[in-house]
Amino acid sequence: MEKKTARSVGYMHGFSSKEQDRLYSQATFLEPFVYEHIDLRRATNLLEVGCGVGAQTSVLLRRFPHLRITGVDASKPQMDQARRFLSHEIRQKRVALHHADASKTKFADGTFDGAFICWLLEHVPDPVAILRETLRTLKSGSIIYATEVHNASLFMEPYSPATVKYWMEFNDHQWTMRGDPFVGAKLGNLLLKAGFQNIETRLIQFHFDSRTPKQRAEFIRYWTDLLLSGAPTLLRSKRVTKDLVTQMTNELALVAKSPESVFFYTAVQARAQAL
Template sequence: MTHASSHTAHDGAHYLPQQQPDSDGQAEILDLDAEVLAEHIASITAWLPLETTPRHIVDLGCGTGAGTFALLTRFPEARVTAVDASASHLNRLRARAETLGLADRVRTVPADLDADWPELGRPELVWASASMHHMADPDRALREAHDLLAPGGLFAVVELADFPRFLPADAPKERPGLEERCHAALAHHGTEHVSHRGADWGPKLAAAGFTVEGERTITVNVDSSGSKAVGAYALSSLKLLRAGAAHALTAEDLDALDQLLDADSPFSVLRRSDLAVRTERTVWAARRA
């Protein structure tokens, strides 16, 4: 997968091999992630230890806008500069902003954050969700974020512990533990290509000149009873999981996985009532002196 500067906050898609950087499938997952986990995103924005209400916010690796729209809701007087390397994601974000009547509060900036950073103003809050661990040189990116902030400004780094799980451990009936075997098949790839995943960002933030003022881990467990989007999220996510794990799975596992992914199959995830989105996300809040 390419660096997170081309992707977004909050998305499990960051933990899978990327097929096409601007694929509709990835954008769909980002949008579903935002919908299903909206309450958790809102709880993070409400927790941030801000000294003053921000008027300008920069969302680094904004993707289709999960963080951008949560921040616009939390801070109704603020404007957001949304930065991403994916043109299609930025187009999708702008279209939604227009639909919601928020276009005048959003500026989109195409940029590869592993290269030279564009002029982004002097924000009071910088938000980076599920993006920092994909940077080629995250220590450099942290220093850039430090220098970008206004004095006294806050930097929020949000990271998922891992790609979400959806199925019970004993599912499917014929191949229990299938989902974990898929994740195990991806483990080596993740270690090689996403080396900063799972990092403790506290010491890294301190080394970049920040004062870390808070750290919080949120346990995510959203079942499908309250949201039809959970099934669609599971379907889209498990399709990407299959793409990355297929080479290491047995024929029996692949057959069982394909039945789960077949929307017309009686065994489809869309017909399961026991789905849940399970993961953890941690947020670090760090201040520029």
């Protein structure tokens, strides 16, 4: 049987500067939805697991200016970019960054009094190992927030069969690389298995139709970029053809134009306690 490690799986979107820019716009674009119920007023020393280019770090610092944040990420290019982006905050000692696998950190037990995870666990083969390691580094009473995708929930009207096929390949590719595009629905179980307590989960709903045309248009644009960001990887691995990418692009343009269009997606956010 293949040995499971918690190191990073191949990253679907790559580490290009275009992708790094996408992470910054994504963090601010989704901020009202991701942060609506996040309350870190009681934390002072926060561990951000899988901080990437520092996009959420900067949102966290803006919303909770008293925080000191330690970010950990397994990717050197992301860490290098995060160091450039957060150089001012690093000099001010509001942020410290560590290039490490989040399942094997060197922090002492009970170092932190809060933890934050966003769009990370879909990319790892053993999310429980990361959550257990996070728990080890938390003081008793600390709160962890984890926000993750649940990709089975995507729906767009008008029906777009090429997009459905492409999305299936996108998710199946991530699954074969030992990631988990459906990790959102499993957050409760994963946190429980890792040893967290008082676990609550809530759905973050992105449901836009003719009642909210501006948000609907923004989300269709954002998702078109997100879907296309996986195209180089999917084309290289021969999961999709150029034709399918063109058909999907045309379908998405139609969804964007259609007066009756619907965008629907659900992510999952968990809040739990280290006791």
